Amino acid sequence: MEFDRPDGAAEALRAGAFLLRMPDDLDPAPGLDLCRRFYLPPVPGDRYRGHREHGHPASKLGYEDRPDQVEQLQIEAHLWQRYFPEEVTSLLERMEEITGTALHALLSAAGVPAGDADEALGGHHGGLCYTTVNHYRGDLDRRVGIVEHTDSGYITLFHADQPGFEVLDNGRWTPIELPERHFVVNLGDAFDVLTRHLPHPGTAVLHRVAAAGPGQPDRSSFTIYMGPSYGMVLRQYTSDGELVDYQSFRDFSVAKAARMGYQFHDRI
Numbered sequence: 388m389e390f391d392r393p394d395g396a397a398e399a400l401r402a403g404a405f406l407l408r409m410p411d412d413l414d415p416a417p418g419l420d421l422c423r424r425f426y427l428p429p430v431p432g433d434r435y436r437g438h439r440e441h442g443h444p445a446s447k448l449g450y451e452d453r454p455d456q457v458e459q460l461q462i463e464a465h466l467w468q469r470y471f472p473e474e475v476t477s478l479l480e481r482m483e484e485i486t487g488t489a490l491h492a493l494l495s496a497a498g499v500p501a502g503d504a505d506e507a508l509g510g511h512h513g514g515l516c517y518t519t520v521n522h523y524r525g526d527l528d529r530r531v532g533i534v535e536h537t538d539s540g541y542i543t544l545f546h547a548d549q550p551g552f553e554v555l556d557n558g559r560w561t562p563i564e565l566p567e568r569h570f571v572v573n574l575g576d577a578f579d580v581l582t583r584h585l586p587h588p589g590t591a592v593l594h595r596v597a598a599a600g601p602g603q604p605d606r607s608s609f610t611i612y613m614g615p616s617y618g619m620v621l622r623q624y625t626s627d628g629e630l631v632d633y634q635s636f637r638d639f640s641v642a643k644a645a646r647m648g649y650q651f652h653d654r655i
């Protein structure tokens with residue numbers, strides 16, 4: 388991963404969000420197709436549709452109709468093959484690789500010593516990777532597309548087909564222009580906690596999606612989320628560069644959900 392400005396990495400860590408150009412041979416269409424069809428009634432043999440009523444028994448996440456304009460489908464990486472069409476799984480796996488590369492580059496830019504990253508990310512306990520498939524319903528009279536929040540993990544990468552994404556930058560809500568063939572990369576809470584006392588801390592960016600007005604087309608986005616697993620303890624570097632335990636990720640997530648006024652996943 389390369390930044391097109393000399394201060395690119397520093398600025399990405401400070402803001403907690405940046406744009407990443409897609410590789411030329413990556414086709415986001417299967418992901419957008421899934422966003423536009425997962426909520427439609429099931430048709431036998433069509434794995435794009437029917438996810439509202441599916442139940443996804445193997446997943447701890449699954450379908451959720453949220454109080455804002457968005458309805459979401461969240462599926463862990465090890466279940467993509469089971470629940471999604473093949474071309475969607477291939478695309479998501481490719482995006483997972485890109486997300487991992489970006490995460491390691493940013494950890495290094497933040498000052499995590501080379502060779503330390505795997506231990507900092509939880510070592511053999513492994514992490515959690517899932518996709519979120521978002522359908523923003525323009526015809527729903529709700530205040531926002533998705534309410535302001537920080538992502539909980541280390542990093543999230545997403546692609547959206549329309550504007551609406553906004554970040555809080557220097558105290559101001561700033562709409563982000565989404566050029567063709569780009570991903571947005573966001574830093575989340577676990578990255579923020581881990582790097583808070585390092586020379587170049589990364590910020591968990593507060594972001595939201597504006598409501599689409601009546602008569603506007605529905606908006607689609609799909610993400611790759613990478614974070615600690617809920618059984619893990621969040622880690623943090625002290626200012627002396629020592630890696631110590633911070634708080635159980637589950638406790639952290641429950642407290643955050645209460646603070647931000649939403650319900651924590653009831654299957655976790």
Ligand SMILES: O=C(O)CCC(=O)C(=O)O
Nearest residue numbers: 519521547552596608610
């Ligand atoms: O759809 C977007 O632009 C952002 C989605 C998002 O913030 C999320 O799924 O966590």
Ligand SMILES: [Fe+2]
Nearest residue numbers: 536537538594
């Ligand atoms: Fe988000």
